Amino acid sequence: MIARHAIRSLRSLALGLLVTAGPVAAAHAADTKIKVILNWKYEGEQGMFFLAEDRGYFKQEGLDVSFDQGNGSGAAVPVVANGAYDMGFGDINALIEYTAKKPEDAPVAVFSLYNRPPFAIAVKVDSPIKTPADLPGKKLGGAANDGALKLFPALCSITKTDCGKVEITNMQPNLREQMLMQGQVDGVFGYVTTIRFAARGIGIDADKQLRLIRFGDYGMDLYSNAIIVSRKLVKEKPEAVKGFLKALNRGVKDAMADPKAAVASVAKREPLIKLDLELARFEATLIDDMGHPEVAKIGLGDIDEARLAKSIDIMVSAKDLPRTPAVKEIFDRSFMPPLADRPTVVKAAM
Known part of the structure; x- marks a missing residue:
């Protein structure tokens, strides 16, 4: 009788554990x-x-x-x-x-x-490019999927800039600031914060060595x-x-x-x-x-x-x-x- 009672108790305990564990297992699976x-x-x-x-x-x-x-x-x-x-x-x-x-x-x-609109074009501080109107005839670079590059036609439209006279080249994002400083391009597309800190990461003082043309300053409060x-x-x-x-x-x-x-x-x-x-x-x-x-x-x-x-x-x-x-x-x-x-x-x- 004791053995049978013990077996029944163990079965009850096992069943109870399964019932208790069930919702946990189900929640995990779900x-x-x-x-x-x-x-x-x-x-x-x-x-x-x-x-x-x-x-x-x-x-x-x-x-x-x-x-x-x-x-x-x-x-x-x-x-x-x-x-x-x-x-x-x-x-x-x-x-x-x-x-x-x-x-x-x-x-x-x-x-x-x-x-807030983070889109910008960065140029060197001594660049003749000061507004979008100065971009025709210049060469700009950016990563293919960069948000600022994709919005460039909108900036051109709003500022009545001839995008067709701007040369665009794609580049690897990690080369952007270097290519700008080396003069391989006249400006680069990017987010304000991304450009500033990517520049800082390679020893460039963005506040002193770069000028940012921010899209938000030209009616693009996006x-x-x-x-x-x-x-x-x-x-x-x-x-x-x-x-x-x-x-x-x-x-x-x-x-x-x-x-x-x-x-x-x-x-x-x-x-x-x-x-x-x-x-x-x-x-x-x-x-x-x-x-x-x-x-x-x-x-x-x-x-x-x-x-x-x-x-x-x-x-x-x-x-x-x-x-x-x-x-x-x-x-x-x-x-x-x-x-x-x-x-x-x-x-x-x-």
């Missing part, structure tokens, strides 16, 4: 895999993504997220559209162009991070990089999109509160980065790319619909796009955390 392509190689400003990952915020939302280095902000849009990635950190202007041409395949932006999501993920797993943004929002706030921790998370993926340089890059990104005054009113992540509509009109006109996408085709705010949970002041506690 983690939604999300494959994300970033805008560029691993740098300091991407610490907000990696800090969220290292602190388990994505896991807490039932997500299994993987990040890949990108090849330019414009390049993220087509690879999310074709299903190679579920999400991307890409240029919303490239998304506008894609949506105008292929609305049935286009992803949608759900969280705006770079809300949004830039946002989280873009595939139509498939939005349709099939909307809660996963909400969970991702909730986790990322926490990562952004943590990164601003502890920039060193954010950059340390980047260093785990790319040990060769220079920590001091990347800390400075992160702070500059907050100021130059993420610190638009509208954040105080609408919070980081959201957009001003009138401003985005104007951006769409600029892109359609400058690139002679076949149609004008509606704002709701480009941006969907329904997945964002509430305003009370999102930053309304963008700065780092350095």
